[in-house]
Amino acid sequence: GGLRGATVVDALDTLYIMELEEEFQEAKKWVEKSFDLNVNGEASLFEVNIRYIGGLLAAYYLTGEEVFKSKALELGEKLLPAFNTPTGIPRSLFSPCSGMSWSWGWASAGSSILAEFGTLHLEFLHLSELSGNPVFAEKASTSQGGVMNIRKVLNRVEKPQGLYPNFLSPVTGNWVQHHVSIGGLGDSFYEYLIKSWLMSDKKDSEAKKMYDDALEAIEKHLVKKSAGGLTYIAEWRGGILDHKMGHLACFSGGMIALGAEHAGEERKQHYVDLAAEITNTCHESYARSDTKLGPEAFRFDAGTEAMATRLSERYYILRPEVVESYMYMWRLTHDPKYRQWGWEVVKALEKHCRVEAGFSGIRDVYTTTPTHDNMQQSFFLAETLKYLYLLFCEDDVLSLDDWVFNTEAHPLPVNH
Template identity: 30%
Template sequence: MNRNLSFTQCLATSLATAILFTCLLLPQVSLAKDKISKKEKKEYQERVKTAFIKGWDAYMKYAKGLDAVNPISEKGHNWYAESLLMTPVDAFSTMYLMGLEKEMSEAKELIFSELNFDKDLEVQQFEIAIRILGGLISAYQLDGDQRFLDLAVDLADRMLPVFESPTGIPYRLVNLRTGATSGQGTNPCEIGSMMLEYGMLSKLTGDSKYYDLCKRGIVASFERRGKTGLQGSWIDQDTGEWADTRAHISGGIDAYYEYLLKGYLLFGDKDFLEMYEVSRDAVNKYLVDETSVEGEFWIGWADMNTGERISTRFGALDCFWNGCYVLEGDIERAEKLQASINKMWFLNDIEPEAIDYTTMQPFYKGAEYYMMRPEAIESTYYVWKATGNKTYYVQGKKMFESIEKYCQVDNGYVQLKDVRTKEKWDTLESFFFAETMKYCFLFFADDDVFDFEKYVLNTEAHPLFNTWDKGWKGNHHGIK
């Protein structure tokens, strides 16, 4: 395999030595940082904070107490029949890192006075887990207020019935009041990308049920992997039979793979490491595409059993994979994929949802929108921090400037219906605050703002860290 470091070398058997190539990369990072003026970093820190605050002010003015804001029409909306305070919960960890005391106080007042999970609502368990459960757990660890953890336990207990299937593979939907489950059929992302959140809850409460139930579903899905080692797109929870054998790293599968690696990094569970290695090798063998476009590196779609390529689609969500490359130390592949991500973003000065990488056109009608997704910025941030190459810092700076230029409106920020025309889409979802602005801010933040020796970021970019092992000195980003 064409790798800078073998994965076994990079991830040794204990967390103290598992996490990644510090001595190899630190000199590069130090040299690169010297080339960026403190004045410029300070200027951009303030610009990102200003953008965040502008979006938050729009929420507080037009959508206070609801899930999200529609800045142009000056109103808000909920995901379900009643609000779950998606934006305040999702935004809190970014507020904390930015040091926004006023906004933190406003968010806490809303959360502790209005957030209540005793609602007759059927919710999508995975989305609620990564945004709200993860947000509450992270807020508890950062802020220390016990009420955050109490809310997290209440929410998790209400969602646990999803794991009561014959195979252990969770159902997609659950009623928060009755515990009734539904949603026949699911995807790997909704099976495994809650492991960090439920696992953290077990560690913080001492109750193993959250960890064990979630891991059981992951193992069940992994054991049913295709002959290539890849996961398919859709599986029946009751029978364990695949209904859709298309394999990829796009939405529906993406964070399943992310959480195998991060599950190992956070918990030291070697089962996750083994499952990640199998999956990673399969992605590199069957999904990586270096032949369709000469000299370029993309990740497409293939059949989970035959490995036959079935699509040359790559999209905004797929960019998360570069974080995995960086975390495991495969910098050569990370830089190749980053070149493709950069090309996709700047073709129209801001990225579309999905492209056909052989034509660089939207992959399907409607794929020309930009949802304010963070994954391309996240990828750029990881590669910048791992290599110290100022090129990636500049890319990240320009990505933020693209959002400023095209997504900003008088009353906040909005998504785009079409990246080619820059037509506005009047909505601002919570991950703008949780992820997009957090990664933008971290590009320019002082080194002591974020402790890379302790934290793993969940797929919603909420920092999680192991309070159960005070001696851990891991450094999974290879930087300080």
């Protein structure tokens, strides 16, 4: 069950930006003729929003083609029932057909996930603007049942040490447990705070304050330096630090760089340096592997630095976060090492991940004869290849002054 064609929709804007005209037209035709939204089965609110709605919105803004806009709005309508909870915090899963929604079975006590309900804002504001229907913005925002409403709940609840735990009950509006992570389950919530402010042409001061306060708490409690001098962001479990960093958390170098541009003068250099240090650590996780691709998670304990110690964390599934940070760091500093690092990734992907039908993830980055996992994730075309391409483009191709990338690398216009 579930929606089809994630790769097609996720790749639309990449094809367009790369001027792959023929393939773009083929993809557009698929969206027009074959993209069926009335499917049974379950879908993740978060994944549908960032991959499908983000992909369709970006394709619309880049081309002006109405079909992308109408599909985005039609799909957006199907997400709204998930917000019918006592707090207005949406549940994680929904059925596009029946409008039912529910929580992940593995999420403690039926909770919703910070990175999921916190990563709707950019897209929902555009859905409201394009449809003329304020309901989308409200869902992301402050009126009853609304995305501003999500912020209201978050501002009301007590933050342990100023940190945001990953699990929140959509029924009570309270945290379900105190696990904090800048990697999976938390990651894009923080990214969408600074990006909401930038997308609003710096008018959304609430988002900027939430971002500044969260980053301050992260720096105070989670940012650490290893014995070997590598800066990393640890995870926090009820006050106890777990000295590991996930590949997903490697987006944070780029995020902090993006935010640094707009910090006060004295803080600006501090944040540029912090962003560079984190990005360097993520580069080390690639450089220290035999394939020159990074593991799913790497640790800083027992004498190990920036390497996976567990078998279950040694895989690479074509993730984009490290090259995403290279792209932002390049645009911010124009230090040639970022392009050099990006080119190392291109060569490693060609060597270890290219297969007959496309590209595949690998099961162990620490062997030069890796086994393929036989999967090409849709984010490889949406994000990994797009960020690598932009790293080698001029700065005016999707200028950061005019575009904000959603967490699936789909460009949305700044509201000038």
